[in-house]
Every structure is written in C-alpha cells, then in structure tokens.
Amino acid sequence: MRFGSIIKVALRALMRNTMRSILTALGIIIGVGAVIAMVSIGNGAKAQVEAQVASLGQNVITVFSGSMSSGGMRGGWGSSPSLTIEDAEAIEREVTGIVGVSPEVRDRNQVLANGLNWNTSVNGESPDYPDIRSWKIASGAMFSDQDVRSVAKVCVIGKTVADQLFANSDPVGQTLRIRNIPFKILGVLDSKGFNLFGQDQDDAVLVPYTSHMKRLSRRSYISSILIQAANADVIDKVQKDITEVLTQRRKGREPDFTVRNQVELAQTATATTQTMTLLLAAIASVSLLVGGIGIMNIMLVSVTERTREIGIRLAIGAHGSDVLMQFLIEATILSSLGGVIGILLGIGSSQLVSHLNGWPVLVSTASIVIAFVFSAAVGMFFGFYPARKAAQLDPIDALRYE
Amino acid sequence: MPPVVKIEEIHKIYDSGEVPVHAVRGVTLEIERGDFVALMGASGSGKSTLMNLLGCLDRPTRGRYLLDGIDVSELDRNALADIRNQKLGFVFQGFNLLARTTALENVELPMLYGDRKFTTKQIRERAMHCLDIVGLSQRSDHFPSQLSGGQQQRVAIARALVNEPQVLLADEPTGNLDTRTSAEVMGVFQRLNDEGITIVMVTHELDIARFCKRNLILRDGMMVRDEAVANRSLSATELEKLSSAEAAAKLTGAKS
Ligand SMILES: Nc1ncnc2c1ncn2[C@@H]1O[C@H](COP(=O)(O)OP(=O)(O)OP(=O)(O)O)[C@@H](O)[C@H]1O
Ligand SMILES: [Mg+2]
Numbered sequence: 076m077r078f079g080s081i082i083k084v085a086l087r088a089l090m091r092n093t094m095r096s097i098l099t100a101l102g103i104i105i106g107v108g109a110v111i112a113m114v115s116i117g118n119g120a121k122a123q124v125e126a127q128v129a130s131l132g133q134n135v136i137t138v139f140s141g142s143m144s145s146g147g148m149r150g151g152w153g154s155s156p157s158l159t160i161e162d163a164e165a166i167e168r169e170v171t172g173i174v175g176v177s178p179e180v181r182d183r184n185q186v187l188a189n190g191l192n193w194n195t196s197v198n199g200e201s202p203d204y205p206d207i208r209s210w211k212i213a214s215g216a217m218f219s220d221q222d223v224r225s226v227a228k229v230c231v232i233g234k235t236v237a238d239q240l241f242a243n244s245d246p247v248g249q250t251l252r253i254r255n256i257p258f259k260i261l262g263v264l265d266s267k268g269f270n271l272f273g274q275d276q277d278d279a280v281l282v283p284y285t286s287h288m289k290r291l292s293r294r295s296y297i298s299s300i301l302i303q304a305a306n307a308d309v310i311d312k313v314q315k316d317i318t319e320v321l322t323q324r325r326k327g328r329e330p331d332f333t334v335r336n337q338v339e340l341a342q343t344a345t346a347t348t349q350t351m352t353l354l355l356a357a358i359a360s361v362s363l364l365v366g367g368i369g370i371m372n373i374m375l376v377s378v379t380e381r382t383r384e385i386g387i388r389l390a391i392g393a394h395g396s397d398v399l400m401q402f403l404i405e406a407t408i409l410s411s412l413g414g415v416i417g418i419l420l421g422i423g424s425s426q427l428v429s430h431l432n433g434w435p436v437l438v439s440t441a442s443i444v445i446a447f448v449f450s451a452a453v454g455m456f457f458g459f460y461p462a463r464k465a466a467q468l469d470p471i472d473a474l475r476y477e
Numbered sequence: 478m479p480p481v482v483k484i485e486e487i488h489k490i491y492d493s494g495e496v497p498v499h500a501v502r503g504v505t506l507e508i509e510r511g512d513f514v515a516l517m518g519a520s521g522s523g524k525s526t527l528m529n530l531l532g533c534l535d536r537p538t539r540g541r542y543l544l545d546g547i548d549v550s551e552l553d554r555n556a557l558a559d560i561r562n563q564k565l566g567f568v569f570q571g572f573n574l575l576a577r578t579t580a581l582e583n584v585e586l587p588m589l590y591g592d593r594k595f596t597t598k599q600i601r602e603r604a605m606h607c608l609d610i611v612g613l614s615q616r617s618d619h620f621p622s623q624l625s626g627g628q629q630q631r632v633a634i635a636r637a638l639v640n641e642p643q644v645l646l647a648d649e650p651t652g653n654l655d656t657r658t659s660a661e662v663m664g665v666f667q668r669l670n671d672e673g674i675t676i677v678m679v680t681h682e683l684d685i686a687r688f689c690k691r692n693l694i695l696r697d698g699m700m701v702r703d704e705a706v707a708n709r710s711l712s713a714t715e716l717e718k719l720s721s722a723e724a725a726a727k728l729t730g731a732k733s
Contacts, residue, residue, distance in 0.1 A: 080589050091577060387573050390534055391636070392562020392590040394555045471534050474569065 081397075085405035088377070096409060099373040103413030103453065104420060106362025107446045111421025113355050114442045116428060119435035121348045127270055128341040132208040134304040136314050137340070138162075138321070139333045140296065157331040160284070163300045165324060170302075170316040172309040175203035178297040180287045186280060187252040188240040195236050196279045197253055199287025199297075205231075205264070207303040215247035215262025223283040226290065230258040234266040234277035251280065254291055258282060310336055363449060366413065367457035374406050374461035385465050386473025399466035406458020407451055414450025418443050479546050481643050481675050482508040482531060487540030489526050489698075500526040502698040503540070508644075513670045514677045515686035515706075518695035524679045525570060525648055527695065531677060532567045532646045533557045545643050562591035566637030568647035570679070573633065574621040580632045581617040584608055587640045607635040611665050627658035634665060638674075645669065647678040651685050657719050663688040664712030688712065 089096045140158040163178040180199035185192055202217050204210070218229045230251055237246050250257045258280075267276040288294050304313040318334050325331070378385070385398055422438050429436040489501040500523045508514055516524050529535040530542065533549055542549050545564055549557065561567070574583045584604040588595050595603070608614045611631035621629050630650055637645055647666075651659035659682075667688060670676050678689070686692050687710045694702040 077589060087577070383573070384575055387569075387575060388586070388590070389558065390532075390561060390567060390569070391587045392558050392640075394558050394590070396555075397590060471529055474534075474573065 081401050081404050082408070084401060085408050088381075088405055089409060095373065099369050100366075100409055100413030100416070102362065102366030102369045103410050103450050104366075104417040106359060106366050107414050107417025107450055108420035108424065109362065110355060110359040111418050111438070111442060111446055112425040112428070113351075113358075115421065115425035115436045115438045116434060117348060117351050117355065118437035118439055118442070119429070121345060122437050123435050124345055124348065125341065127268075128337060130208075130267060130270070130276075131337055131340065132210075132301075132303060134307055134310050134337070135207060136302045136304060136310065136317065136334060136336045138166075138300040138302070138317060139335065140298060141331060141333065158297050158300060159295070160288075160297060162321060162324060162332075163297065165320050166300065166302060166317055169320050170313060172305045172313045172316075173302055174305050175201075175207045175301075175303040177201035177204040177207055177301040178284045179299045179301060180284050180292055180294060180297050182287075182292050184253050184280075184291070186236070186240070187255075188246070188249060189244070191240050193236060193239045195233075197287065197291060198279055198281050199284035199292075200281050200301075201284060203303070204281065204301065207301050208267075210267055211265040212262045213265045214245070215260070218261055218281075218283055223285050226285045227283060228256060228258045228286060228290065229261050229283065231262040231264060231281040232260055233264050233279040233281075235275055236278060236280055237263045253280065253282070256290055258286075359449075363453050366410070366450075367453040370406055370410055370454055371457040371461060373409075374402060374458050375464070377405070378402060378461045378465040381465075382468065382473050382476040385468050386470055386476065389468065389470035390474060395466035398468075399462045402462035402465050403455060403458050406462065407454040410454025410458075411447065411451040414447050417450065418446055421446075478510060479543075480507040481510045481545055482506065482677070483543040484530070484537075485541045485543075487527075487530060487537045487542060489523070489530060489535070490538045500698050501530065501537075504695075504698070504700050506693070506700065506703075508675060508677065510643075510675055511670070511673055512675055512677075513666070513690040515689035515692045516677060516679045516695060517681070517683075517686055517692060520681075522695045523698040524695055526698075528646055528648045528677070528679055531644075532565055533560050534567070559591060562587055563593075563640060564643045566640070566642035566645045568630070568633045568637050568645070568650050568678075570648035570652065574629055574636075576621055579618050579620055580608060580613060580624065580635075581605065583621070583632055584635045584639055586636060591640070593640075603639055604635075607639045608632070610638065610669070611635045625658075627654050627661060630654065630658075630662055631665065634662070638669065642674070644675045644677060647676070649679050649681070651680060651682070657716070659685060660712050660715045660719060663710075664716065667712055684710065688715075 138158065160178055163176055167173065167176045177200045181196055183194060184197045185194050186197070201223060202219055205212060205217050212231065213234070215231070217231055218227065222229050230253070232246060232251065240246070240251070241249065246260045246263055249260050251260050252258070264277065264281070270276050282291070284297065302313070302317065304310040314334055314336050321332055322330060388398060425436045425438060428434060484504060484506050486503045486505055487501060488499070488503055491498040491500055504527060516527065518524050526535070530537050533544070537550060544560065547560070549560060552560065575586070581601070581604050584607055585600050588600045588603065605614055605617060608617050611634050613628060613631050613635065616624060616628060621632070624632065634647070634650070651662055654662065663685060666676055666678070680686050687706055687708065689706055690709065691703070691705055693700060
C-alpha cells in the first residue's frame with residue numbers, strides 16, 4: 076500500500092479516539108518533557124561550570140599542599156602546610172615549558188579605607204598571577220618582582236572591594252589598611268564573577284606573597300602554587316616534571332602535595348553533573364518503557380476492535396506486511412507525536428524555570444533529536460507485537476469476528 | 478477457453494470445535510466465463526463455506542481448485558491475497574464496508590493494495606466510475622452510516638468491481654434487503670453479467686435465484702442439483718411489476 080494512504084489511515088484511526096490517543100501518548104509526553112527539561116537545566120549548569128573552569132586561566136596547573144582524593148579538593152586545600160617558597164622557586168628553575176608561577180597564601184581579613192571596613196580574602200600572589208588567571212587590570216598596574224623582593228606594602232584590589240570601599244573615588248594611589256598596616260593600592264582588577272564553588276572572585280585583595288607571609292599571616296608555608304604551562308601540548312609533561320621536582324625535594328618522604336591540572340579540576344566539578352546525567356538516562360528509560368507499554372496496550376485494544384476492518388482489508392488483497400505497516404506506523408505516529416509534544420513541553424518548562432529561578436538553561440539540538448528518535452523507536456518497538464498480531468490474522472476469522 | 482472456475486472433489490472440514498464439521502463434501506463444479514450462477518440450499522448446507530473456498534479466502538481440506546487455469550491450492554498467503562485482489566471481487570454476507578470511511582474511499586480500497594500502480598487521479602476516476610455503475614455517484618462522499626442497506630450493498634458491489642475481476646462472488650447480497658431493493662441489486666448484477674462478468678451468488682430466495690442463468694443446490698455439503706433457469710426474471714420487468722402492484726395497493730388503500 077502507498078505510504079501516503081497508510082499515513083492517512085493511521086491519522087484517521089488516531090483522530091477517531093482523540094482522547095484515548097492523547098492519554099496513551101501522555102506517558103511519552105511526560106517522559107520526554109521531563110527529560111528535555113532536566114537535560115536543558117543540566118546542560119546549562121554544565122556550561123556554567125565550564126565557563127568557570129575556563130576562567131581559572133589557560134593551561135593552569137595547581138599544586139596543593141596535602142595529598143587528597145579527587146573528591147576532597149576543598150577539604151585538602153592547605154590542610155597540612157607543606158609547600159614552601161623554595162618549592163615554587165625550584166619549580167620555576169627546573170621545569171621547562173612554564174610561563175608563569177605564583178605561590179599562593181590566603182586568609183581573610185578585615186580591611187579599612189575611606190573610613191569604611193570590609194571583610195575580604197587577602198591573597199599573597201606573585202606578579203605573574205593576573206597573567207596566569209587571564210585576569211586583566213582595570214586601572215593602575217600589578218605589583219612587580221621588585222615589590223615581592225622588597226616585601227612592599229602594596230596591593231591590587233578586586234572589583235567588589237573597590238565598590239565597597241571606594242564607591243565615589245578612584246582607589247588607585249589611595250591607602251588600604253590590612254591588620255592596621257597601610258598598603259598602597261596600585262591597581263584595580265577587572266570583574267571576573269563567581270568561581271566553581273560559588274565564591275565571588277572579585278571580593279579579594281592581592282598582595283605580594285612575601286608581604287603576606289612576613290607582614291600579615293606570618294606563615295612560613297604557602298598553601299598552593301599556581302603554574303601556567305606554555306601551551307596545552309606540554310601541560311602533561313609539565314605536570315609530570317613538577318611532581319618529579321617536588322618528590323625529589325622530599326627525598327623519599329610520603330608525598331604531601333597534589334598536582335592537578337585544569338582538566339582534572341573540571342572533571343571534579345562536573346562529576347555531579349555526570350551523576351545527574353546518568354540519573355536522567357535512568358528516568359528517561361523508565362518513563363519511555365512505561366509509555367511504550369501504554370502504547371502496546373492501546374494498540375492491542377485497537378487491533379481487537381478493528382479485527383473486522385483488518386479482515387476486510389486482507390480479503391480485498393492486503394498482504395500481511397501492509398497490515399503490519401499500517402499498525403506499526405500508527406503506533407509510531409502516536410509515540411512520535413507524543414515525543415514532539417513532550418519536547419515542546421520540556422523546552423517550555425525549562426525556559427520557565429530559567430525565567431523564575433534565573434538558572435542557566437541550554438536546550439541542545441542533540442537532546443531534541445535523540446528524544447524524538449527515541450520516542451519514535453519506542454512506538455515502533457512496542458507497536459510491533461500488536462501489529463504483527465494484526466498481520467497474522469486469518470482473513471476469514473477476522474471477517475467473522477464479532 | 479477453459480472454465481474460469483474448476484473445482485474437483487473439494488472438501489472442507491472444520492476441526493476447530495470439539496467435533497469436526499464436514500461442511501463441504503466432495504463438490505465438483507465447472508463455471509464457464511459469462512455464467513451467472515445462484516448457489517442455494519438450506520441454512521448450514523455449506524454455501525458460505527464453498528463461497529469462501531471459491532473466493533480464495535479459505536483453503537480446501539482436500540481437492541483441487543483451478544481459477545482461471547491457476548491451481549490456487551498451492552499458492553502462499555500473499556499470492557492468494559494478490560489473486561483476491563486481481564481476479565476476484567467479493568461481496569460478503571453482511572455489508573462489510575469500512576465504517577467512517579466514505580463510499581468513494583471504500584471503493585478505492587482494492588486499488589491501494591496489489592502491485593498495479595495507479596495514480597491518485599486514476600484511482601479516484603475508476604472508483605467514481607464503479608459507483609456510477611451501481612447508481613451511487615451522487616453519494617460518493619457519504620459514510621456507510623449515512624447510506625441505506627441497499628445503497629451499502631451497492632457500494633460493496635462497486636468495490637468488488639473496481640479491479641475488473643474475472644469472477645464476482647456475492648454471499649447473500651440481497652439477504653437483508655426488501656423486494657424492490659433486491660430487484661434493483663439484481664438489476665445491477667444482470668447488467669454486469671451482460672457485459673461479460675462471471676457472477677456466483679448465494680441466495681435463500683427462489684425468486685432471486687430466477688434472476689440468474691444457472692441454479693445450484695447444495696445439501697449437507699454436497700451438490701444435489703445443477704440446472705439452467707428456464708424462465709429468467711429480468712429486473713426491469715420485475716421492477717415494473719412491483720411499481721404497478723404498489724400503485725394498485727395505494728389506490729385500493731385510498732378507496733377504503
Ligand atoms: N468456522 C467454522 N468452524 C466450525 N464450523 C463451521 C465454521 N463455519 C461454518 N461451520 C459449519 O459449517 C457448516 C456450513 O456452514 P456455512 O456457513 O457454509 O452454511 P451456509 O450454507 O452459508 O448457511 P447460511 O445460509 O445460514 O449462511 C455449518 O454446519 C456450520 O456450523
Ligand atoms: Mg452463509
């Protein structure tokens with residue numbers, strides 16, 4: 076039979092029981108809709124994480140003190156002080172393929188200026204830091220190597236700090252008091268937004284790490300070392316060399332540091348997203364399974380109801396394959412229509428969620444195509460048994476059926 | 478020319494129930510091209526069973542069936558479907574039109590199956606032509622539920638004709654119709670037969686059988702009589718008679 080006629084017959088049969096068709100497709104509609112919505116939200120979250128990972132800078136390798144599992148990144152952060160400035164210097168000296176190194180020391184302090192005060196993160200860094208993080212200076216300049224060597228009382232402040240303390244004036248050249256020690260403000264950083272852990276990166280003050288260690292925190296250890304590799308090709312080699320240098324310096328002692336590159340950090344951060352994706356796939360398959368069983372059920376009812384019709388068609392010269400096609404296409408149309416409605420519903424609800432909660436959503440074409448193909452496949456799969464049942468009917472028995 | 482239908486010692490045994498039913502017991506029959514046969518017999522004598530065998534809807538338990546020279550007992554399911562589609566037209570006991578499908582679409586149906594390729598326009602034209610033959614071209618877009626019994630039966634006849642079959646098989650085509658409508662349907666058959674189509678039909682009614690050329694009588698699955706019709710009724714004359722009888726009844730009715 077011609078394809079056009081089959082489609083026409085199938086559509087007519089579905090329209091005849093509009094309510095029933097809708098209810099049957101509902102399983103697919105809800106399943107596909109939920110999956111599309113959740114995938115869009117998940118993708119949005121993932122895209123945000125990726126953007127944040129990218130904001131760490133390019134080809135960045137981080138050495139943390141303390142050794143830890145990949146999941147325990149935050150707990151491990153500086154938990155057992157073991158890295159020293161000498162470690163950082165050794166890396167800079169001995170590892171090739173490096174364009175920037177910054178030892179890091181961080182703590183929170185109350186800072187004063189303009190008669191106002193603000194609690195912020197005070198970070199000891201090297202002058203390479205803005206380059207490593209691809210972080211631009213909005214006005215003024217970064218402190219220099221000379222400032223590091225001379226343990227200078229100079230700083231560069233983040234956008235949030237500038238906004239809080241210098242609402243109406245230019246902070247560059249003014250004085251910021253940290254632990255009551257006056258630091259001269261050399262520059263203001265560009266805005267960078269939130270990091271992977273939802274912290275405001277602009278809420279920070281950068282000082283030379285030497286100044287931090289000698290004047291503020293009085294620590295002899297640094298909490299981490301940021302290293303920038305020259306390009307993506309050497310990043311693995313650089314990471315290996317760093318590990319080697321540090322291990323040698325510890326001469327057989329238990330390694331008390333962790334070297335992570337950006338990609339690994341991203342993986343840690345997106346681990347939850349992956350769990351969610353898996354969960355989604357499970358939900359999707361369950362709902363499609365349930366929807367498919369619903370379709371099979373209704374198609375079986377439909378075949379029984381239309382036994383006489385099938386008998387007439389067979390008696391008039393339809394082959395079994397014609398009848399099979401007819402019911403298969405009917406089931407497929409039913410499920411793929413359900414899929415289309417589900418997709419629209421999913422897109423709509425994810426947009427709504429994004430509108431109401433301000434979450435980033437990302438509706439991917441791939442998820443739409445996959446959802447559509449899957450829903451059509453479900454109809455075909457679950458429609459096959461009823462369709463084959465119809466196709467195998469004996470014309471005489473079917474005609475006699477009451 | 479060989480006979481269009483030739484069956485030899487054909488048997489049909491239903492053994493689906495507890496006791497096997499021997500519905501057709503060794504029927505041998507030849508039907509020539511252009512013949513117009515009425516198959517009669519008491520209820521349960523095996524008429525429908527024989528018709529289903531002739532119509533290639535069912536397979537004989539034993540015996541040979543040559544349709545247009547082809548031994549159909551050896552054909553598979555799809556080949557039988559093609560034979561039904563190309564060589565046979567069947568009007569079933571009961572109307573058996575597709576519900577919620579217009580008269581025209583019902584008639585188009587056989588052309589949608591089978592391997593002959595028609596354009597949509599050709600399909601439409603041929604179906605209209607067949608509806609015209611049975612006098613229903615005005616009703617082409619009506620649904621079966623909007624048609625009278627006789628009209629539905631005529632749509633079924635049009636559907637049976639549309640692929641220009643060798644043989645038209647009709648199982649009690651007038652079974653549910655009044656005398657006048659029956660005469661009309663028989664008129665359609667007679668016209669088709671005059672144009673050369675072979676017709677085999679089942680009927681209970683003697684006066685319907687008299688419209689045919691040849692009467693076969695079946696009893697307990699066996700052919701007990703095979704005779705030519707001597708005084709053939711012609712639908713035109715019968716309809717005229719009916720009209721005058723009705724007119725007379727009305728006149729007398731008005732007087733009293
Ligand atoms: N599918 C079947 N299974 C078992 N027995 C059957 C079946 N169909 C018909 N029979 C039996 O075969 C015999 C012949 O039936 P058939 O329908 O051919 O009679 P018929 O002559 O057409 O009767 P009617 O005039 O009432 O239509 C009957 O005894 C009937 O009970
Ligand atoms: Mg019968």
